[in-house]
Amino acid sequence: xxxxxxxxxxxxxxxxxxxxxxxxxxxxxxxxxxxxxxxxxxxxxxxxxxxxxxxxxxxxxxxxxxxxxxxxxxxxxxxxxxxxxxxxxxxxxxxxxxxxxxxxxxxxxxxxxxxxxxxxxxxxxxxxxxxxxxxxxxxxxxxxxxxxxxxxxxxxxxxxxxxxxxxxxxxxxxxxxxxxxxxxxxxxxxxxxxxxxxxxxxxxxxxxxxxxxxxxxxxxxxxxxxxxxxxxxxxxxxxxxxxxxxxxxxxxxxxxxxxxxxxxxxxxxxxxxxxxxxxxxxxxxxxxxxxxxxxxxxxxxxxxxxxxxxxxxxxxxxxxxxxxxxxxxxxxxxxxxxxxxxxxxxxxxxxxxxxxxxxxxxxxxxxxxxxxxxxxxxxxxxxxxxxxxxxxxxxxxxxxxxxxxxxxxxxx
Amino acid sequence: xxxxxxxxxxxxxxxxxxxxxxxxxxxxxxxxxxxxxxxxxxxxxxxxxxxxxxxxxxxxxxxxxxxxxxxxxxxxxxxxxx
Numbered sequence: 001x002x003x004x005x006x007x008x009x010x011x012x013x014x015x016x017x018x019x020x021x022x023x024x025x026x027x028x029x030x031x032x033x034x035x036x037x038x039x040x041x042x043x044x045x046x047x048x049x050x051x052x053x054x055x056x057x058x059x060x061x062x063x064x065x066x067x068x069x070x071x072x073x074x075x076x077x078x079x080x081x082x083x084x085x086x087x088x089x090x091x092x093x094x095x096x097x098x099x100x101x102x103x104x105x106x107x108x109x110x111x112x113x114x115x116x117x118x119x120x121x122x123x124x125x126x127x128x129x130x131x132x133x134x135x136x137x138x139x140x141x142x143x144x145x146x147x148x149x150x151x152x153x154x155x156x157x158x159x160x161x162x163x164x165x166x167x168x169x170x171x172x173x174x175x176x177x178x179x180x181x182x183x184x185x186x187x188x189x190x191x192x193x194x195x196x197x198x199x200x201x202x203x204x205x206x207x208x209x210x211x212x213x214x215x216x217x218x219x220x221x222x223x224x225x226x227x228x229x230x231x232x233x234x235x236x237x238x239x240x241x242x243x244x245x246x247x248x249x250x251x252x253x254x255x256x257x258x259x260x261x262x263x264x265x266x267x268x269x270x271x272x273x274x275x276x277x278x279x280x281x282x283x284x285x286x287x288x289x290x291x292x293x294x295x296x297x298x299x300x301x302x303x304x305x306x307x308x309x310x311x312x313x314x315x316x317x318x319x320x321x322x323x324x325x326x327x328x329x330x331x332x333x334x335x336x337x338x339x340x341x342x343x344x345x346x347x348x349x350x351x352x353x354x355x356x357x358x359x360x361x362x363x364x365x366x367x368x369x370x371x372x373x374x375x376x377x378x379x380x381x382x383x384x385x386x387x388x389x390x391x392x393x394x395x396x397x398x399x400x401x402x403x404x405x406x407x408x409x410x411x412x
Numbered sequence: 413x414x415x416x417x418x419x420x421x422x423x424x425x426x427x428x429x430x431x432x433x434x435x436x437x438x439x440x441x442x443x444x445x446x447x448x449x450x451x452x453x454x455x456x457x458x459x460x461x462x463x464x465x466x467x468x469x470x471x472x473x474x475x476x477x478x479x480x481x482x483x484x485x486x487x488x489x490x491x492x493x494x
Contacts, residue, residue: 065433069454126464130457 006176007412008353009245010088012080012187015347016231019056020083024194024330024347025354028362029383033093033215035229035338042195048207050214051193052231052338062202070144071109072182072191072232076343078143078148080236081185083147088238089250091183100153100181101146102172103236104164104188106342106399109137111194141189142233153181159342161399162302164188165235166345166407170259172239173407181364182244187311189224189234200229204269206306211221218339219366220303220310220332221374223380225343231338242412247384255394255412258289264402271309277404278396282320285295285394285406293324295410297386298361298393303332304339306396313396315373328394329361330376349407352395356411359386414494416465420486427462428482431455441483447480451477459485 011021016034018024027034034052034330043049058067058075067075112135119127134140139157146155154175158167165188172186201207208227210217245252248298260281266272286292299317303310308334318325333351338346343363355361360383367380392410414465424438432451443492445451451459463485469492471479479485 063433065431126461130454134454233455 002079004177004179005165006173006239006256007245008237008256009250010084011253011350011353012082012087012236013234013347013350014054014056014076014079015233015338016052016055017250019054019061020263021350021354023350027352028333029360031336031363031365031381033218033336033365034231035214035218037214042140045195045205046198047202047209048198050229052130052200052219052229053193054233058105071135071140073105073109073189074135076142076143076189076191076232076234077103077236080187080189081145081148084185084236084238088240089248091248091250096150096152098182098185099149099151100154100172100175101149101151101155102158102168102175102184102186103142104147104168104346105138105160105340106140106159106161106164106190107197109136109140109193110192110197110410112136114194114196145184145185149185151185151266160405161401162339162341162344163397163399163403163405164345165347165350166262166397166405167403168348168396169256169346169407170235170261170405172183173224173259176239176241182241184239185236186239187234187236188343190341190343191232192341193230193232201230208305210269214272216366218305220305220333220335220364221314221371221378222335222367223369223371225305225307225310227306228334229338231340233340233347234343235350235366237346237349237353252412253353255409255410256407258285258291258408260285260288260406262404264404267399267400271312271398272402274310275312275319277402278313278316278398279320281404281406282317282394282396285408289392289408289410291392291408293321296324296328296394297391298329298331298352298355300352300355300393300395301330301332302396302398304334311371313398314376315316318375325376328377329379329386331362331379332364333362340401345395345405348397349395349409352409355386355395356391356409359388360384361386415490417486417490420489421482423466424463424482424485427459427466429461431458439482441481441486443482444480445482463489467493480491
């Protein structure tokens with residue numbers, strides 16, 4: 001059998017910057033921040049008073065009866081998947097045994113879990129919703145999308161904290177490469193803007209506490225960054241086997257040509273300062289794609305705005321790409337979206353696909369003083385035009401636990 | 413004092429509309445929960461618990477399988493409230 005190639009034929013999203021891909025991408029190119037002060041009373045319990053909630057509430061995009069049996073993360077998955085499926089031309093005539101779904105979440109239905117725990121304590125066991133388990137299970141977003149599309153080639157949910165969304169796309173890529181499926185709906189979602197996860201991340205000193213200026217709190221690569229900003233939402237990509245996409249006349253955005261996966265074996269939460277796991281992941285991904293660092297013109301970085309993480313990543317990029325890092329435009333879009341945890345690698349892959357299509361690397365906002373320890377070429381303030389001709393780009397994502405995922409996309 | 417059948421039906425219509433999204437106008441005594449109103453087994457649990465709260469009655473789990481139609485549920489609740 002000839003080598004199967006994988007292309008992107010559909011995109012969907014709901015994010016702190018917009019309720020779909022177009023509005024989100026427009027806001028990204030304009031350098032807008034999706035971070036806002038929380039309006040919940042419970043914010044006073046926490047050292048952090050802000051987050052990046054979705055710009056469009058699910059209630060504006062789906063029916064109430066459908067919503068009440070879905071966790072917020074599942075609502076995001078369905079909203080973004082419906083957009084992506086329609087964008088792909090709604091290929092409903094496809095043999096469903098050749099259709100897969102791989103959608104990740106870092107935490108799962110934590111809001112449902114906490115709400116139902118409160119109901120148990122206040123009203124007793126009989127009042128706990130019978131929908132609780134399907135709502136809180138981390139595979140719930142994937143399962144609900146799989147049900148809606150009647151996917152029968154396999155429905156999966158990789159869980160690797162903040163690398164989950166990227167790992168899901170890599171898993172989907174492998175499903176098509178290995179001839180298990182012709183189309184896979186893939187991505188990641190997260191809905192964890194709730195006092196418990198926020199208190200827990202704050203306890204790790206992982207969150208920014210810039211309460212007096214939320215829109216400027218997420219500042220990857222800035223000298224005065226003080227932690228990440230929690231975001232919510234998700235991104236979905238429809239991946240499809242190239243010949244299959246061509247045969248049905250689908251719009252093809254770009255190709256996904258490789259992935260690299262490694263683990264640090266270093267610390268449960270801290271990045272390896274040597275970044276050797278990240279370097280290996282980049283090298284594996286390039287090799288898997290049949291490319292070299294010379295081919296790469298853009299990278300959507302993990303860069304969460306934590307003091308340790310951003311520099312460790314930048315160092316690893318410099319070491320892995322060498323002198324070729326000089327022609328890689330590095331964008332840190334979490335400066336605008338906040339950190340979508342299990343949705344991060346997915347929404348950032350959506351941005352990468354749009355960047356290749358529009359030939360524009362998105363800006364990184366809020367850098368007032370570039371950290372001198374950062375030795376990569378960061379796109380600041382305004383989008384940067386990418387070269388014409390055949391180009392390729394990387395998305396890297398890392399998760400607590402030492403998970404490293406690198407994806408390679410290229411124009412076609 | 414027993415609840416009036418009409419009051420129970422009106423209340424049950426509201427509950428089924430809330431839980432399953434079926435318009436109250438299409439909910440009648442002879443409608444089958446599963447076949448006519450698409451109330452699946454999980455949603456039926458929600459309907460039962462909501463009825464218990466609203467009408468102040470107990471609906472034991474072993475009785476729930478006997479409540480096939482809306483009329484069955486209304487009759488059970490009326491007699492349980494007596």
